[in-house]
Amino acid sequence: MSTQEDIIVKARGVTKVYTMGAEKVHALRGIDLDVRRGEYLSILGPSGSGKSTFFNMVGGLDKPTEGHVEIDGYSLSDLNQKQLAWVRCHKMGYIFQSFNLIMTMTALENVALPRIFAGESPAKAREAAAEILNVVGLGHRLTHLPSQVSGGQQQRIAIARALVNKPSIVLADEPTGNLDLHTGEEIIALLGDLKTKFGITIITATHDMKMLSASDTVVWIKDGQADRIAHRGEFDISVGTIDGKTLA
Amino acid sequence: MEKIPEQKHVSWGVTFNVSWAGIRRRFFRSLVTMSGVVLAIAFLTYMQIMNKIVNALIDAHDPVLDAILQAAGVEIHESGSNDSILLLIILSLLACFVGIVNSMLMSVTERIKEIGTLKCLGALDGFIVRSYFIESSVQGVAGTCLGCLLGMIVSIVVAFMSYKMHVATHFPWLGLFEALGISLLTGTLLSISAAILPAYMAAKKQPVDAMRVEE
Numbered sequence: 001m002s003t004q005e006d007i008i009v010k011a012r013g014v015t016k017v018y019t020m021g022a023e024k025v026h027a028l029r030g031i032d033l034d035v036r037r038g039e040y041l042s043i044l045g046p047s048g049s050g051k052s053t054f055f056n057m058v059g060g061l062d063k064p065t066e067g068h069v070e071i072d073g074y075s076l077s078d079l080n081q082k083q084l085a086w087v088r089c090h091k092m093g094y095i096f097q098s099f100n101l102i103m104t105m106t107a108l109e110n111v112a113l114p115r116i117f118a119g120e121s122p123a124k125a126r127e128a129a130a131e132i133l134n135v136v137g138l139g140h141r142l143t144h145l146p147s148q149v150s151g152g153q154q155q156r157i158a159i160a161r162a163l164v165n166k167p168s169i170v171l172a173d174e175p176t177g178n179l180d181l182h183t184g185e186e187i188i189a190l191l192g193d194l195k196t197k198f199g200i201t202i203i204t205a206t207h208d209m210k211m212l213s214a215s216d217t218v219v220w221i222k223d224g225q226a227d228r229i230a231h232r233g234e235f236d237i238s239v240g241t242i243d244g245k246t247l248a
Numbered sequence: 249m250e251k252i253p254e255q256k257h258v259s260w261g262v263t264f265n266v267s268w269a270g271i272r273r274r275f276f277r278s279l280v281t282m283s284g285v286v287l288a289i290a291f292l293t294y295m296q297i298m299n300k301i302v303n304a305l306i307d308a309h310d311p312v313l314d315a316i317l318q319a320a321g322v323e324i325h326e327s328g329s330n331d332s333i334l335l336l337i338i339l340s341l342l343a344c345f346v347g348i349v350n351s352m353l354m355s356v357t358e359r360i361k362e363i364g365t366l367k368c369l370g371a372l373d374g375f376i377v378r379s380y381f382i383e384s385s386v387q388g389v390a391g392t393c394l395g396c397l398l399g400m401i402v403s404i405v406v407a408f409m410s411y412k413m414h415v416a417t418h419f420p421w422l423g424l425f426e427a428l429g430i431s432l433l434t435g436t437l438l439s440i441s442a443a444i445l446p447a448y449m450a451a452k453k454q455p456v457d458a459m460r461v462e463e
Contacts, residue, residue: 105270
């Protein structure tokens, strides 16, 4: 039972088939994966490998054609829409490549949204949002609109929004994809800090080699299958240097 | 094992609170959407009121008036109804329908990705439908009222210019309110349903499918 409790995400035989006209496209061909609580897991693979599809299944954003995904012991496919919404709201935090902030809402209002969906009053939700925005270093940008801050700051707002409900898992889809190298590094460092501080599990889909050095486990997806799984120390990546500082 | 609870609905008050911020900050975009409604409803109102006024003048059976009407190109039938104007009203209703549905549809479809994001954050389908209901109601009612006002003023001014003071003596008060009522109902119902249907369909999608929609 104790080992069972350490596993927060359990994917078994996850398959996804898209039907495009008469043709059937197998995006995923049966993936098994366990993610331990508190782990930093990166999913790697070229575009078209099924990486994003698998990532979406784990995040409860899409349904597998066959197989199932368990989060904290609950099978996602057994949940109804309202329970799924509850899981997305309380258990998961999402970070996207293009930030996906609501452009008509200030940083504070964006971060307060998940709290409001959780049933909190707007005033209390904003209090909690201000607190977490301070943690990500944006305490001075509370009333700014996303269009008024830089890309890196937008991603920080998105990270604050992902964390505001104290989720167990944070899913980050190419979180550094739209950022320059330096800003990307800062965001990776921030994610690493927050992982330790809040004890969250982080799952990322990426092809940014910088992210691998922060990972505990890396899964390579190829042709819709888990090609290789490596733990820290088992993979060795050299990505060169920036300003004389070695990455990886 | 304990059961996963169901996500609770966000109250109307809080939903309004959240939507209002959006309406306020998207003010100019809202104006564009609203102007579509205003023009469509103004046209419909104008056509209706003009029809009522002309019919009222025909019903007066005043030989002097009949001469003015005929000079203006109005066909006077014994029944008092005017087929060509009726056709124009149906046409204006059609234009109104297309105009409103188009502007409301645009304002929702350009934000389907946002709907996907909201679902990721834990929004229920109901919250999304409610917030679009609030937004389209505000835009629809405001746009319809302005459109009614615009259509009414223009039609009355044009009627006075064409038929002078005869309009005042035979003014169709009942017809005026009837026309305004039809316009109000058409504008509000069309605006709300044209926004809610696509919002409902987007809310029903899996979040990834909604977010995959091209902007």
